[in-house]
Amino acid sequence: MTTYNGAVSRCSLDGGTLAIPRDSTTNEFLMDLKNGVDRNAYFRFGLTDVHQEGVWMWDDGVPLGDFRAWSPGQPDNAGDNEDCAEYWPLTNTWNDGQCTFADRKFICQLSQL
Numbered sequence: 001m002t003t004y005n006g007a008v009s010r011c012s013l014d015g016g017t018l019a020i021p022r023d024s025t026t027n028e029f030l031m032d033l034k035n036g037v038d039r040n041a042y043f044r045f046g047l048t049d050v051h052q053e054g055v056w057m058w059d060d061g062v063p064l065g066d067f068r069a070w071s072p073g074q075p076d077n078a079g080d081n082e083d084c085a086e087y088w089p090l091t092n093t094w095n096d097g098q099c100t101f102a103d104r105k106f107i108c109q110l111s112q113l
Helices: 004-013 024-037
Strands: 017-018 043-048 084-087 094-097 108-110
Touching: 004 017, 004 043, 004 108, 017 043, 024 043, 024 084
Parallel strands: none
Antiparallel strands: 017 108, 043 084, 084 094
């Protein structure tokens, strides 16, 4: 468990990035993976609006696009500091949470060779 930056660093050390669920198939795979590990935990993945509020970008610099799995009412930027996407426990939907929370699990992905 770590902050967003800690998760990015850890994935990078392993030669990867935070996971990027760009489509429903990948998103469902990641939900199954996280639920197999811990259904009750928040899991970070590679999507932020840290550079410009409301403009969500994948960690590889590609804009969010058409596929979105936000929970109803999300993203809401509650507290003016929710810039990192995460899976909400149990609901398998996306939430915008604070990047500095250190109690989040995370999912990395490796590039295919």
